Amino acid sequence: MPEMPEVEQVRKTLAPHITGKKITAVEVRLPRLIKFPSAEEFAGRLTGRTITEVGRRGKYLVLHTDSGSRLIVHLRMTGALIAQSSDKPEPPYAKIKFTLSDGVIMWFTDIRTFGTLYLVTDGDYYIEGYETLGPEPLSGDFTPAYLQPLAAGSRRAIKSFILDQTVIAGLGNIYADECLALAGINPMRAAGSLSAEEIDALCRAVNTVIAQGIKNRGTTFRDYKDGEGKSGENQKYLLVYGRGGKPCKSCGRPLATAKVGGRGTTYCEFCQK
Numbered sequence: 001m002p003e004m005p006e007v008e009q010v011r012k013t014l015a016p017h018i019t020g021k022k023i024t025a026v027e028v029r030l031p032r033l034i035k036f037p038s039a040e041e042f043a044g045r046l047t048g049r050t051i052t053e054v055g056r057r058g059k060y061l062v063l064h065t066d067s068g069s070r071l072i073v074h075l076r077m078t079g080a081l082i083a084q085s086s087d088k089p090e091p092p093y094a095k096i097k098f099t100l101s102d103g104v105i106m107w108f109t110d111i112r113t114f115g116t117l118y119l120v121t122d123g124d125y126y127i128e129g130y131e132t133l134g135p136e137p138l139s140g141d142f143t144p145a146y147l148q149p150l151a152a153g154s155r156r157a158i159k160s161f162i163l164d165q166t167v168i169a170g171l172g173n174i175y176a177d178e179c180l181a182l183a184g185i186n187p188m189r190a191a192g193s194l195s196a197e198e199i200d201a202l203c204r205a206v207n208t209v210i211a212q213g214i215k216n217r218g219t220t221f222r223d224y225k226d227g228e229g230k231s232g233e234n235q236k237y238l239l240v241y242g243r244g245g246k247p248c249k250s251c252g253r254p255l256a257t258a259k260v261g262g263r264g265t266t267y268c269e270f271c272q273k
């Protein structure tokens with residue numbers, strides 16, 4: 001599933017192709033992907049609008065239009081937004097076609113069709129999970145002083161705690177494992193058991209891991225592609241994710257795997273205390 005660095009990479013690669021473009025037609029081939037309003041209204045309200053800005057919040061893409069409405073997209077498992085010239089062949093699994101001015105088509109493609117799209121104007125729809133997002137990694141709001149009181153007294157596993165989008169926006173299973181590996185913290189520890197030094201180390205690790213993911217244009221295992229249909233490179237640099245049984249990059253012992261909060265987890269039993 002695309003996490004914050006992948007969605008940020010989609011944002012960066014889409015923006016130059018679609019910002020300032022007018023939406024001249026919208027063809028929804030799978031109406032159930034549109035969660036609000038109806039697919040018909042979605043297409044009607046977007047047609048004739050100009051995309052003014054391409055933003056992101058957590059794992060959501062936020063396309064602003066000149067009417068003040070926002071097209072909010074969550075890619076979920078296998079969704080992708082790809083901008084390409086109208087003379088190029090249609091990409092596979094195309095579910096929504098946005099025809100833009102100047103010969104550009106923005107495709108929403110989705111293999112497993114769990115993606116969700118919303119067209120909202122302030123206050124007319126409450127997107128579950130979007131309104132309650134915590135601070136962004138790499139932002140001034142994401143600090144040890146913010147994290148410490150939330151973790152204090154919490155008996156939740158630290159991995160489940162940092163996966164909670166109301167605590168930090170944008171981490172998923174890959175980057176959560178990577179952050180805990182870099183910080184040297186066992187994913188099963190209770191969040192409330194972390195010392196002030198460990199909270200500091202965790203905050204630094206989250207920022208480092210996310211910045212590295214963005215720099216490497218995201219992590220591609222199977223399906224993730226950016227806004228130009230290209231794969232990421234970050235999978236080459238992962239410390240633990242997907243490396244169960246392989247040697248730890250610090251101590252050389254085999255990495256362990258476990259389930260934490262129902263999520264597959266890879267970690268080093270020796271380096272992560």
Ligand SMILES: [Zn+2]
Nearest residue numbers: 248251268271
């Ligand atoms: Zn190790």
